[in-house]
Amino acid sequence: MQDLSFRVEKGQVLGLLGPNGAGKTTTLRMLMGLIRPDGGEIRVFGHAIRPGAPVLSRVGSFVEGAGFLPHLSGRENLELYWRATGRPPEDAHLEEALEIAGLGDALARAVRTYSQGMRQRLAIAQAMLGLPDLLILDEPTNGLDPPQIREMREVMIRYAAGGRTVIVSSHLLAEVEQSCTHLVVMDRGRLVQAGPVHEIVGSGDTLLVGTATPVEEPVAEKIAALPCVASADRTDGGLLVRLDADGTAAGLVAELVRLEVPVASVGPHRCLEDAFLTLIGGSA
Amino acid sequence: MSTLTERNGTARDTASAEVAAGYRAGRTLPLRVELVRQLKRRRTLVMGAVLAALPFVLVIAFAIGGTPDGGPDGDRVNLMDTATSSGANFAAVNLFVSAGFLLVIPVALFCGDTVASEAGWSSLRYLLAAPVPRMRLLWSKLVVGLGLSLAAMVLLPVVALVVGTAAYGWGPLQIPTGGALEPGTAAQRLVVVVAYIFVSQLVTAGLAFWLSTRTDAPLGAVGGAVGLTIVGNVLDAVTALGDWRDFLPAHWQFAWADAVQATPEWSGMVQGAAVSVTYALVLFALAFRGFVRKDVVS
Numbered sequence: 001m002q003d004l005s006f007r008v009e010k011g012q013v014l015g016l017l018g019p020n021g022a023g024k025t026t027t028l029r030m031l032m033g034l035i036r037p038d039g040g041e042i043r044v045f046g047h048a049i050r051p052g053a054p055v056l057s058r059v060g061s062f063v064e065g066a067g068f069l070p071h072l073s074g075r076e077n078l079e080l081y082w083r084a085t086g087r088p089p090e091d092a093h094l095e096e097a098l099e100i101a102g103l104g105d106a107l108a109r110a111v112r113t114y115s116q117g118m119r120q121r122l123a124i125a126q127a128m129l130g131l132p133d134l135l136i137l138d139e140p141t142n143g144l145d146p147p148q149i150r151e152m153r154e155v156m157i158r159y160a161a162g163g164r165t166v167i168v169s170s171h172l173l174a175e176v177e178q179s180c181t182h183l184v185v186m187d188r189g190r191l192v193q194a195g196p197v198h199e200i201v202g203s204g205d206t207l208l209v210g211t212a213t214p215v216e217e218p219v220a221e222k223i224a225a226l227p228c229v230a231s232a233d234r235t236d237g238g239l240l241v242r243l244d245a246d247g248t249a250a251g252l253v254a255e256l257v258r259l260e261v262p263v264a265s266v267g268p269h270r271c272l273e274d275a276f277l278t279l280i281g282g283s284a
Numbered sequence: 285m286s287t288l289t290e291r292n293g294t295a296r297d298t299a300s301a302e303v304a305a306g307y308r309a310g311r312t313l314p315l316r317v318e319l320v321r322q323l324k325r326r327r328t329l330v331m332g333a334v335l336a337a338l339p340f341v342l343v344i345a346f347a348i349g350g351t352p353d354g355g356p357d358g359d360r361v362n363l364m365d366t367a368t369s370s371g372a373n374f375a376a377v378n379l380f381v382s383a384g385f386l387l388v389i390p391v392a393l394f395c396g397d398t399v400a401s402e403a404g405w406s407s408l409r410y411l412l413a414a415p416v417p418r419m420r421l422l423w424s425k426l427v428v429g430l431g432l433s434l435a436a437m438v439l440l441p442v443v444a445l446v447v448g449t450a451a452y453g454w455g456p457l458q459i460p461t462g463g464a465l466e467p468g469t470a471a472q473r474l475v476v477v478v479a480y481i482f483v484s485q486l487v488t489a490g491l492a493f494w495l496s497t498r499t500d501a502p503l504g505a506v507g508g509a510v511g512l513t514i515v516g517n518v519l520d521a522v523t524a525l526g527d528w529r530d531f532l533p534a535h536w537q538f539a540w541a542d543a544v545q546a547t548p549e550w551s552g553m554v555q556g557a558a559v560s561v562t563y564a565l566v567l568f569a570l571a572f573r574g575f576v577r578k579d580v581v582s
Contacts, residue, residue: 034579052418067407067408068405072321083314084317087305
């Protein structure tokens with residue numbers, strides 16, 4: 001790990017993005033005080049992180065898989081974990097966490113009988129016990145099925161909206177694009193770029209317009225000249241339109257229809273993947 | 285007025301507070317919680333069952349093999365020959381047959397498995413990130429491990445005393461070399477014997493605990509401690525080592541037999557306890573030192 005430096009603020013969902021082996025998990029382990037950085041320091045809420053630092057009591061974490069006592073039930077595991085923190089039982093918000101886990105009757109079964117996905121959800125619930133001010137989730141959607149992935153995404157967004165902070169690592173671009181407000185892109189132990197999602201993926205106001213027939217060059221020029229449009233370029237099967245600050249998709253579509261452009265589809269240009277590959281030099 | 289400002293200040297500072305409400309490092313992983321986590325494990329229950337079953341096995345063995353009293357070589361009487369004289373004798377014999385090996389196993393198991401199994405389950409990192417300070421975590425685990433070991437050592441003679449009394453009656457402890465101890469005195473001596481066995485096993489506990497902090501494989505820590513205890517026994521059998529054997533904990537493991545005499549003889553037990561405690565302190569210190577500095581990657 002070298003030269004990795006980033007900040008995360010209250011209310012943000014920070015995505016830690018990088019290919020496998022980029023050092024995401026190592027970074028999170030350092031954040032939890034499990035391993036020491038060779039140099040430099042980590043501060044959380046202004047307090048330096050070292051092994052067992054008291055400020056970690058404000059941090060909930062799920063890193064590199066679940067860790068439970070296999071002979072105990074899911075509920076017993078969470079209860080004993082909370083009791084091990086020594087904090088008052090009423091601060092645990094156990095029922096809320098269990099609801100997120102959504103394990104139902106399985107909570108009474110020994111964890112050794114759980115599937116991978118069930119352990120995962122229980123571990124995320126454990127991380128949320130006590131509603132920590134900073135929630136660290138490492139690849140939280142691995143092993144979940146699509147409806148659960150969507151639910152997890154909503155859980156994270158809601159969690160941060162309540163004035164808390166979430167750091168989530170992933171190697172899936174679509175994942176972080178949909179749930180994060182900010183990104184840290186890493187590759188081979190180095191910081192590649194950090195900042196708000198829209199800054200990293202380019203401005204969020206670029207639209208990909210699909211057309212039934214290719215757009216003629218003069219038409220593209222007319223579109224580019226529209227008041228709300230900054231630029232318009234022909235691409236395979238349509239147009240790539242960048243809007244002005246005051247432009248809207250609805251306004252653009254109305255203009256396009258007026259110009260008799262055969263609009264088939266309009267959607268945000270998903271350029272995060274391009275941005276990501278460019279940033280890490282295409283090695284992924 | 286100043287108090288009020290201060291209070292306001294505190295309220296505003298919660299965003300940068302160092303700890304979550306109600307968190308105190310000294311209260312993490314209380315002994316009771318650690319005990320519950322360990323007690324419900326199958327290995328704890330199996331170990332207890334094995335130790336509780338031993339006296340029954342011996343009763344059956346004596347019933348089938350006949351009472352050992354007045355064997356063919358009546359002049360060489362040992363503790364084994366007095367097993368069926370009374371409940372107290374039976375309890376002493378149970379300790380005699382298990383002190384060398386059977387009682388090593390629960391100690392190695394409870395102290396060797398405790399940290400390594402948490403690492404194996406990955407629950408260790410979540411405890412450390414809770415955060416349970418590392419010293420505190422080891423302390424809770426060591427106390428509970430030693431407590432369970434002691435419980436195992438108490439369980440065996442207590443069950444043996446009950447079973448032996450039921451089978452052979454309540455009476456004085458017959459001393460192999462002649463004479464007898466009154467039941468009250470005998471009970472005191474048995475307490476001394478159990479206490480000595482516990483202290484002499486501290487070296488195994490230390491070894492197991494240290495290994496436990498070094499590996500993620502519980503079997504490695506337990507097996508390593510049992511294996512080194514066996515090596516100690518083997519070395520102690522090499523008489524050519526002469527006085528060097530005084531430094532082997534195994535050399536003193538039966539020193540407690542001196543307490544089962546008309547007048548107890550303490551010097552052997554004192555030396556044995558000193559050797560065991562010395563090794564144990566070094567090993568516990570190594571465990572704490574290594575674990576506090578360790579990068580936890582399991």
